[in-house]
Amino acid sequence: MRKRIMVGLLVALVATTMLFAQGAQERKGPSKTLEIFSWWTAGGEADGLQAMINEFNRQYPDIEIINATVAGGAGTNAKAVLATRMQGGNPPDTFQVHAGHELIDTWVVSGFMEPVTFILKDAGFMDKYPADVIDIISYNGEVYSIPVNIHRSNVMWYSPKLFAQFNLTPPKTIEDFFKVAEVFKANGIPALALGDNEIWAATHLLESVILANVGPDKYRDLWQGKVKWNDPQVRKGLTDYTKMMGYINRDHAALANMDAAGYVAEGKAAMNVMGDWAAGYYYSQGFKQGVDWDWAPAPGTTGSFIMLSDSFGLPKNAPNRDNVIKWLTLCASQAGQDAFNPIKGSIPSRIDGDRSKYDKYLNAAMDDFASNAIVASVAHGAAVSEPWLTRVNDIMSVFTTDLNVDKAIAEFQAAADRYAPKN
Numbered sequence: 001m002r003k004r005i006m007v008g009l010l011v012a013l014v015a016t017t018m019l020f021a022q023g024a025q026e027r028k029g030p031s032k033t034l035e036i037f038s039w040w041t042a043g044g045e046a047d048g049l050q051a052m053i054n055e056f057n058r059q060y061p062d063i064e065i066i067n068a069t070v071a072g073g074a075g076t077n078a079k080a081v082l083a084t085r086m087q088g089g090n091p092p093d094t095f096q097v098h099a100g101h102e103l104i105d106t107w108v109v110s111g112f113m114e115p116v117t118f119i120l121k122d123a124g125f126m127d128k129y130p131a132d133v134i135d136i137i138s139y140n141g142e143v144y145s146i147p148v149n150i151h152r153s154n155v156m157w158y159s160p161k162l163f164a165q166f167n168l169t170p171p172k173t174i175e176d177f178f179k180v181a182e183v184f185k186a187n188g189i190p191a192l193a194l195g196d197n198e199i200w201a202a203t204h205l206l207e208s209v210i211l212a213n214v215g216p217d218k219y220r221d222l223w224q225g226k227v228k229w230n231d232p233q234v235r236k237g238l239t240d241y242t243k244m245m246g247y248i249n250r251d252h253a254a255l256a257n258m259d260a261a262g263y264v265a266e267g268k269a270a271m272n273v274m275g276d277w278a279a280g281y282y283y284s285q286g287f288k289q290g291v292d293w294d295w296a297p298a299p300g301t302t303g304s305f306i307m308l309s310d311s312f313g314l315p316k317n318a319p320n321r322d323n324v325i326k327w328l329t330l331c332a333s334q335a336g337q338d339a340f341n342p343i344k345g346s347i348p349s350r351i352d353g354d355r356s357k358y359d360k361y362l363n364a365a366m367d368d369f370a371s372n373a374i375v376a377s378v379a380h381g382a383a384v385s386e387p388w389l390t391r392v393n394d395i396m397s398v399f400t401t402d403l404n405v406d407k408a409i410a411e412f413q414a415a416a417d418r419y420a421p422k423n
């Protein structure tokens with residue numbers, strides 16, 4: 001009897017030890033997942049991300065990617081979900097974040113991120129980025145995210161068919177814009193497609209119209225609080241915006257930004273001002289450049305490039321840190337960027353993208369990025385802090401309907417007084 005008890009105890013002991021050892025091994029062994037959080041759910045955005053995921057899977061077949069997306073352009077909904085998770089101590093392994101104020105003010109200064117300078121250094125990539133790009137992802141001498149692309153905000157997409165039908169030339173200036181817009185209007189065609197069911201699309205249009213009126217230097221100063229909103233050129237920009245609202249599609253408030261870009265390719269509207277993810281959308285739908293769509297700088301903005309950049313970061317306490325480092329190394333690499341950007345409709349943030357992989361539009365965007373005056377996008381987290389942008393979007397929600405320039409000037413100025421950097 002006693003012998004049996006002894007054997008029983010021994011068996012139990014061995015079994016417990018084995019279980020414990022297995023548990024320890026599971027805890028210590030390499031983690032097998034990687035959660036990537038973004039708002040890329042459709043069109044060229046989802047396809048571009050998938051191309052990079054495929055490349056990751058090829059390199060690391062044992063790691064399962066959890067592609068966590070929250071729909072809504074410009075991060076309309078994703079940013080709120082992310083904030084809840086970060087503040088609740090439940091960060092995704094890595095997340096899409098705009099380079100510039102959105103990254104630095106929202107996540108870095110508040111202490112949520114680990115620096116990733118070591119990733120660029122270890123891979124020998126430090127000198128593969130323009131200094132300006134390194135600058136907007138840096139804080140106190142450390143890099144805090146890996147930029148995977150550069151997008152251009154101030155692009156006018158237009159329908160070559162409609163312009164040919166009415167024998168018109170795509171407008172280079174705001175004045176030309178209104179001339180051609182009159183012709184389209186007289187023929188019952190919306191000259192300008194707007195899809196502002198999410199209000200950022202209106203802010204997106206506004207930043208180009210303001211740039212057209214004030215030029216790049218003053219644009220920079222305006223968004224640093226150094227130019228007043230009652231400046232005559234700024235006022236003219238806001239007035240032009242209200243006039244443009246006379247030429248848009250009736251269903252704009254119910255339409256998504258991608259669908260507004262689609263209106264142009266389908267010949268339902270003549271022009272649309274949107275970032276070059278619209279090109280990614282056209283690629284994904286099989287619309288042909290030169291036939292269904294073409295592009296020019298947004299009217300009045302030739303020579304300037306409103307930039308924004310999508311990047312990925314490493315939150316403190318990321319559950320699968322080693323796998324994030326692998327992902328960020330891929331994001332930083334030429335192979336990763338050249339898999340992603342030709343589909344996404346953006347150009348690489350590195351200086352050595354393989355141009356043969358990019359279409360005519362993206363090659364032209366690379367030329368412009370290298371030679372234009374570069375300014376930062378407001379609508380996409382690069383130029384101003386999130387609280388300021390949120391207020392700008394709120395003002396735009398009302399301004400787009402009431403078209404009250406004086407009231408908008410007062411509100412924009414109050415927002416600048418409250419949120420612009422004080423030094």
Ligand code: GAL
Nearest residue numbers: 045072073074075277310380
């Ligand atoms: C931007 C983002 C782009 C694209 C776009 C539309 O803010 O940088 O990558 O996703 O929103 O959703």
